[in-house]
Amino acid sequence: MEADLRGLDYVVVVPSGGGDYGSIQEALDAVDENGTVLIRAGNYTEKVWINRSVRLVGEQEGAVRFVVDEPDVTMIMVNTSYVRIENLTFDGSASKERDMGKIGGIRIKHIGYQYREIREILIRSCTFEHLYCGFSSPEWLTNSTITENLFINNSFSLQLAGGRGLVKISYNSIFDGFISIEKGHKTMFVIHNNTLHGCRILASAAGTYGVYVYDSEFSQSYYGGSGYEHSELARNRFVQSKVGGVTNFVNNTMIDSRGRADFVRGNVFYNSSLAGDYVVDNVFYNSTVTERNVSYIADNVLYNSTIVWVDTVTGNHLFGGGIINSWNVVGNVLENCTYGIKWHQRVLFMASPWRWRNVTGNILKNCGIEPEYDIRDEYYEREVFERVRIEGNTVNGKPVLFYKFNDGIDLGSEDEFAQVIALKCSNVTVHGIRVEGAANYPIVYVSYGSDVEIYDNDFGGGSPVVRLESVHRGEIRGNRLRGLCGGIVLNRSEGVSVYGNIFEVGNGSFYDSGGNDWYSGVEGNLWTNVSLRDEDLDGYGDEPVRIPGGGGEDRHPAYPYMRLEVRSYVEEGTTGEGIPLGLKVWVPDYSFEVISDVKLVWMRGEERWERDFGAVEGEWDFVIGLNESSTEPVRIWMEGRDLYGGEYRSEEIVVEVVDNDPPEVVGVDMPGSLANGDEFEVKVYARDNVGVEGVELEVRWCEWYRSILRLEYDGGVWRGSLRVPDNVSGEALVVLRVEDLGGNVVYYNSTTEVRDTVGPVIEEDETPTVVDCGEVLEFRIRVWDASGVGRVVVYLSGGVVDVVELEEEGGYYVGEYEVPVEVTVLRYYVYAEDVVGNSVSGEEREVEVRDVIPPYIEFRGVPESVGTGEFLRVGVVYGDNVGVESGWVLVLINGEEWRNLTLGDVEVEMPEDEVGSVILRGVVVDVSGWRDEFESAEIELVDVIAPIIFLDESEVRLKEGEELRMEINVSDNIGVESVEWWWSG
Numbered sequence: 001m002e003a004d005l006r007g008l009d010y011v012v013v014v015p016s017g018g019g020d021y022g023s024i025q026e027a028l029d030a031v032d033e034n035g036t037v038l039i040r041a042g043n044y045t046e047k048v049w050i051n052r053s054v055r056l057v058g059e060q061e062g063a064v065r066f067v068v069d070e071p072d073v074t075m076i077m078v079n080t081s082y083v084r085i086e087n088l089t090f091d092g093s094a095s096k097e098r099d100m101g102k103i104g105g106i107r108i109k110h111i112g113y114q115y116r117e118i119r120e121i122l123i124r125s126c127t128f129e130h131l132y133c134g135f136s137s138p139e140w141l142t143n144s145t146i147t148e149n150l151f152i153n154n155s156f157s158l159q160l161a162g163g164r165g166l167v168k169i170s171y172n173s174i175f176d177g178f179i180s181i182e183k184g185h186k187t188m189f190v191i192h193n194n195t196l197h198g199c200r201i202l203a204s205a206a207g208t209y210g211v212y213v214y215d216s217e218f219s220q221s222y223y224g225g226s227g228y229e230h231s232e233l234a235r236n237r238f239v240q241s242k243v244g245g246v247t248n249f250v251n252n253t254m255i256d257s258r259g260r261a262d263f264v265r266g267n268v269f270y271n272s273s274l275a276g277d278y279v280v281d282n283v284f285y286n287s288t289v290t291e292r293n294v295s296y297i298a299d300n301v302l303y304n305s306t307i308v309w310v311d312t313v314t315g316n317h318l319f320g321g322g323i324i325n326s327w328n329v330v331g332n333v334l335e336n337c338t339y340g341i342k343w344h345q346r347v348l349f350m351a352s353p354w355r356w357r358n359v360t361g362n363i364l365k366n367c368g369i370e371p372e373y374d375i376r377d378e379y380y381e382r383e384v385f386e387r388v389r390i391e392g393n394t395v396n397g398k399p400v401l402f403y404k405f406n407d408g409i410d411l412g413s414e415d416e417f418a419q420v421i422a423l424k425c426s427n428v429t430v431h432g433i434r435v436e437g438a439a440n441y442p443i444v445y446v447s448y449g450s451d452v453e454i455y456d457n458d459f460g461g462g463s464p465v466v467r468l469e470s471v472h473r474g475e476i477r478g479n480r481l482r483g484l485c486g487g488i489v490l491n492r493s494e495g496v497s498v499y500g501n502i503f504e505v506g507n508g509s510f511y512d513s514g515g516n517d518w519y520s521g522v523e524g525n526l527w528t529n530v531s532l533r534d535e536d537l538d539g540y541g542d543e544p545v546r547i548p549g550g551g552g553e554d555r556h557p558a559y560p561y562m563r564l565e566v567r568s569y570v571e572e573g574t575t576g577e578g579i580p581l582g583l584k585v586w587v588p589d590y591s592f593e594v595i596s597d598v599k600l601v602w603m604r605g606e607e608r609w610e611r612d613f614g615a616v617e618g619e620w621d622f623v624i625g626l627n628e629s630s631t632e633p634v635r636i637w638m639e640g641r642d643l644y645g646g647e648y649r650s651e652e653i654v655v656e657v658v659d660n661d662p663p664e665v666v667g668v669d670m671p672g673s674l675a676n677g678d679e680f681e682v683k684v685y686a687r688d689n690v691g692v693e694g695v696e697l698e699v700r701w702c703e704w705y706r707s708i709l710r711l712e713y714d715g716g717v718w719r720g721s722l723r724v725p726d727n728v729s730g731e732a733l734v735v736l737r738v739e740d741l742g743g744n745v746v747y748y749n750s751t752t753e754v755r756d757t758v759g760p761v762i763e764e765d766e767t768p769t770v771v772d773c774g775e776v777l778e779f780r781i782r783v784w785d786a787s788g789v790g791r792v793v794v795y796l797s798g799g800v801v802d803v804v805e806l807e808e809e810g811g812y813y814v815g816e817y818e819v820p821v822e823v824t825v826l827r828y829y830v831y832a833e834d835v836v837g838n839s840v841s842g843e844e845r846e847v848e849v850r851d852v853i854p855p856y857i858e859f860r861g862v863p864e865s866v867g868t869g870e871f872l873r874v875g876v877v878y879g880d881n882v883g884v885e886s887g888w889v890l891v892l893i894n895g896e897e898w899r900n901l902t903l904g905d906v907e908v909e910m911p912e913d914e915v916g917s918v919i920l921r922g923v924v925v926d927v928s929g930w931r932d933e934f935e936s937a938e939i940e941l942v943d944v945i946a947p948i949i950f951l952d953e954s955e956v957r958l959k960e961g962e963e964l965r966m967e968i969n970v971s972d973n974i975g976v977e978s979v980e981w982w983w984s985g
Contacts, residue, residue: 014040024048028056034082045069050078058087061125065089066105074104081119085126092131092154097852108137117142117164124148133159134177141187147171156180156657157199162187174199181211188212196221203231203245218257221901233261238272249276269305306339322367331361340367340441341393346374347384349360354380354387361392368395368419368441373448373469374492381448385423395419396442403428418443425449434458437466438484442467452496454479464489464509468496477520478592479504490516490552498554501525502592504644507545514550519557526558526592528644534559560594562587564638564650572656575690575742579655583638584619596641600624604632604657628689631659631742668736668748674724676758684711684718688740692718696737701728701754702786727786729756759840760785760832768810772849773881774821777847779806781813785834789813798827798846805957819880822927823849851928854882857887859906859920859936867944868973869912874936876905880926888926893917893941912973915943947972949979 011027012019024046027037036055041063050056056076058064066075066088077092091103096274098820105128110116118137121144128134129152136159143165149806151157154177160167161182169179169191181189181203188201194216203225210230213223218241225231232248238257248262254272256892264276269287280288284305289297297313304320307313312328322339323329329341342358359369359474369390375381382405390402392413395418403409404423413432419441422428430444439461446452446467452474459465459479463486466476474496476488481503487510490496494515503510506529518524524545529602532541539561545554565584573579587594595615602609602624611622620854634657638650669683686692695711695718705728711718715720736748737865764782771777783789792813796802800823806813819826826849857878866872878887894916899908906920920936950969958964970976 003258010038012038012040015042015044024056027562028052028054031937039064039088042152046075047073048076050076050083051279052080053082053088054074054082055084057084058089061087062089062127063087067091068094068103072102074107074109076106078118078121078664079110081117081121082270083120084122085119086122086124087126089127090131091129093129102132102138105131105134107133107137108139108141110139116140119165120141121145122147125470126150127230128154130154131155135159137161138182141167144168144189145170149173151175151177153177160189162189166190168192169194177585178202192216194224195219200224218708249951274360301850304338320575327355328358329362329688330358333363333365334367335365337364337367338440339797340364340369342370342372342373344907345373345384354384357391357392362394364393364400365394366396366437366439368439369393369421370617371401371423371445371447373423375448375470383423385448387870388423390421394869395439396437396470404796420444422446422449425450429453431457434460435462435485436460442489445469448472450474458482459485461485464511466984469492471496477501487511490549490880496670499523499525500592502528502644503530504528506530507547510547512547512549512552514552518545518547518552518554518663522556523590524554524556524558526560526590527554528560528646530557532557532559533546534561537563539590547949553611558588558590558592558648560642561937562595562640562642562646562648564598564648566600566636566638566650566653567654568636568653570655572658573626573634575626575631575657575659575661578623578625579634579636580621580623582619582621585617585638586716594644596643598634598638598640600638601733602634602636604634605628626657629691631657633657643903659690659740659744661689661740661742662744662746663738665736665738665746665748668750670734670750671752673753674732674754675755676726676728679721679723681721681723682709682711684736685716686718686738686739688742689745690741692741693741693743696739697722698735698737699752700733700735701725702732703728724754726758727761727784729754756787756834757838759838760789760834761841762830762832762842765830765842765845767845768847770846770850771819771826772850772852774853775819777817777819777826779804779813779815779817781806781812781830782811783830783832785832785838787838788835790833790835790837793831794828794832796826796828797844798825799823800826819849821853824851824882825849850929851882851926853881853931854930855887855924855926857922857924857932857934859922859934862920862936863939864937865940865942866910866918867942868910868915869902869907869945871907872918872939874906874920876903876922878903878922878924879928881923883927885925885927885929887922888921890921892919892921895919910941912945915941915974917941943974945973947976 011021011031013024014022014029015022019040024039024044028050031037031054036054039058041059043065045067069163078924085106092103108118117140119142121141123135123146125148127150131154133155134151135146138161140161143644145168147170149172151174157174157177158179164186167189171193171194176198179201189211192214192215197219200222211225212232213236214234216236218236218238221241223243230247233246233252234250236252238254241257243259246261249264249267250260251266253268255270257272260275262277264279265281267282269284271286273288275290277295282300284302286309287305290308293308296900297307297310300313302318302321306321307323308325310326313323313326313332314330316332317336318337320337321342322337324339325343330923334340356806375384383402393400398416398418401417401420403425406425407427407429409422409425411430425451428446428449435443440463440958442464443459443462444454444466447469450472450512452468452471454466454476456478459481460483463479465485465488467489469491471493472495476498476501479501485505487505489511491668496516498518499520500523503525508529527545530545535542539559541557541559545557547553563586567582568581585598595617597612597614597618599610599612634655635652637652640648664687666685666687671680674680682697684695686695697709697711697720698706699708707722709720709722711720732752732754734750735751737745763784764882765781779794783792792806794804795807800820804815806815826847828846829844833839860875860877862874888902889906890897891899893907893914918939918941922934925931948971
């Protein structure tokens with residue numbers, strides 16, 4: 001019988017048994033009010049209702065899982081206040097796999113009527129995944145907390161309605177899915193320390209006191225609010241996210257994100273955009289700030305960021321970026337900004353008074369002010385410009401001059417300014433000013449004026465340098481645009497002539513909408529960075545330079561040109577003399593200077609000389625000197641540069657230089673006496689006015705032998721080494737050949753004595769390497785000596801010790817030696833002496849002696865016969881010229897081998913049982929493999945042993961008439977032929 005557990009405040013649910021209950025719903029129905037239900041680990045498919053205040057907790061986070069087994073269900077329904085749910089996992093993945101509809105995790109739902117206030121709900125350490133909604137409450141939540149939960153891939157992570165008091169959502173991790181706050185009734189929602197990725201917070205609860213979001217991480221997420229009395233986002237971090245509908249946006253960090261808020265303070269923006277009403281004390285990096293309604297942007301720091309369409313911009317500090325199309329721009333600091341302060345104002349009609357454009361008190365560094373107006377009806381021009389105030393601004397410490405409605409403005413070199421801006425002015429003249437440094441703003445800006453004259457200025461900056469908008473008549477001449485400046489812009493202007501200027505920038509930075517002239521009728525402008533052709537070399541381009549815009553072109557552009565010529569009055573020069581030259585420089589007849597400098601250049605090898613003539617033009621003569629130390633050809637040309645970066649070079653001429661002075665041998669250091677085999681060094685001291693090309697040493701040892709050596713130069717001396725050949729002697733002739741760099745040659749001769757200290761040379765030995773023993777070996781050896789051969793001897797060894805004196809015959813030394821028959825190997829070496837006693841011994845050589853004499857064997861003292869059982873004794877004589885290797889004697893009886901005896905005298909006992917013939921056969925083999933056999937004469941083997949008779953000698957008595965019978969036993973070594981017997985008595 002099961003125990004009744006009702007009334008307990010702590011029960012345990014174990015699905016497999018062993019706990020207080022096997023069902024969660026049974027445990028919830030049984031536990032006391034404010035009791036605890038502990039759920040052991042496992043998967044549960046129950047749909048649970050909580051109808052009393054209770055704590056429902058899993059034994060371990062992630063171990064208790066609610067799973068789905070039917071469609072369109074909520075796993076836990078709560079119908080009361082004071083409920084805590086902890087450590088549970090709600091998994092709806094099966095519903096998505098099987099299309100089971102909308103599956104919920106936990107839902108607060110009062111049975112009976114809606115909008116009942118539910119208090120003190122705690123959802124903690126739970127996981128909601130793959131659900132339609134994780135936690136939802138259409139009832140009014142009051143003083144409830146959702147904390148430390150994990151929401152993954154839900155359509156709605158949270159759907160909430162506020163009641164009274166406080167609802168906290170904290171320390172949750174939410175990946176994908178909406179957080180929807182749909183209703184509110186005097187509730188404060190506090191959302192803090194959450195991590196959100198791919199999540200959208202939609203807070204549109206009318207009547208709610210407020211929503212506060214702080215210390216949270218937003219990634220690819222969205223926050224949107226409306227209908228609150230107050231909302232604030234503070235100390236959050238937004239990455240690739242979007243924020244809208246916020247009252248206060250304070251101390252947040254936005255990265256690659258967008259935001260809209262009423263009051264924005266103390267935030268940091270990276271690569272983001274912001275629309276706000278009141279934006280102060282923020283820091284922007286690569287971002288954009290624009291108005292939301294009528295906005296106020298103040299005291300911010302901006303790096304490479306822009307402020308666009310803002311009503312009031314004041315007290316800001318910009319590094320890069322700029323302020324664009326804003327109305328009241330006052331007291332800002334702009335450094336190195338791309339746009340500076342810029343606006344474009346287009347007026348088609350005016351239905352009401354035009355707004356004031358107020359740009360005052362700004363400090364600009366390396367940037368400027370760039371207005372642009374497009375007023376389509378001249379009736380409105382004065383009314384628009386009357387509402388423009390540009391005062392007290394500076395660029396790089398110099399003032400920005402502003403004029404409107406003036407007639408007669410004359411600005412020259414004595415006037416100091418960074419920019420001049422003239423609106424609706426006439427007779428404007430700017431001349432003789434110099435601008436240095438790059439600038440991204442117009443230096444001269446005239447809008448809706450007439451009769452503008454800009455001449456003889458040197459612009460090193462400005463972009464564009466001059467901007468004329470809707471200007472009638474003008475002249476721009478004699479100016480220089482260089483460095484990093486832009487060009488000239490003529491927009492909606494006509495009757496402006498542009499000529500005689502030097503443009504060191506490309507035509508791509510120029511603009512002309514049409515109706516203007518870019519040359520005077522004779523001369524255009526000089527374009528140094530435009531690629532032109534001047535095939536006729538008249539100093540003007542063959543084709544016009546086209547100006548981008550409406551068809552303007554420079555029809556006669558100047559082409560920087562300089563013609564340089566150099567010629568020599570002689571065909572070749574001589575060392576120590578000079579080369580007279582004629583020089584010429586020509587340029588077209590421009591209205592501006594062209595030549596920067598001209599110089600003459602001449603080179604010998606890598607050595608270079610220059611003579612600078614400066615900015616000269618015309619023809620003149622010049623002589624370059626030649627020293628005595630070089631015959632290298634002289635390359636000569638002229639180089640020139642124009643003032644605009646062009647470089648010119650004449651054709652190169654080459655003048656040959658000759659040297660007529662021969663070199664001189666100052667001294668020779670060489671031994672006066674040498675011996676064969678000596679290594680000796682030769683030192684030669686030579687000099688020349690140009691230089692010694694080389695020294696060659698030739699030693700003629702004799703008529704038929706000589707050595708040639710190219711000496712090497714080593715620190716003031718020419719040196720080289722030679723070896724005296726072994727086969728020379730006597731007086732040698734030494735010839736030195738010295739050549740200078742000019743091809744002049746001198747010879748120096750001397751002699752030296754060579755002593756013979758080397759023995760003869762055994763050049764060739766044609767003696768046979770194989771000979772038969774007993775034959776004659778013929779020696780044939782070639783021996784040579786420079787002094788003469790005195791004696792040649794052959795020393796023999798290897799079985800013999802002997803000496804053979806050789807005689808000279810036909811260039812060889814020959815002799816004979818009869819090889820003894822007993823010799824198998826013969827060794828010898830050659831000893832030779834020259835006539836002065838130097839000797840040499842050759843290497844020992846070996847001659848193979850072939851043994852061609854076979855051995856011999858014979859028998860002596862061979863008897864004619866021998867008796868059976870007797871000893872046969874025969875002498876054996878054998879031998880060989882070299883030596884016997886082996887031998888034996890065969891004894892044959894009646895042709896059959898009877899005995900094989902070792903080599904030596906024969907002494908063998910003959911058999912008693914055989915008679916017939918005996919033959920001895922001797923065999924001998926020498927060490928060379930030769931073989932000899934010898935057979936004796938036939939020896940008769942005779943039987944010399946008589947038969948033996950055994951007779952019974954006992955007394956025999958016979959009767960008369962009886963037959964006598966006797967048994968006689970006879971034996972013989974060979975056999976009994978017959979028996980005869982007789983008796984007597």
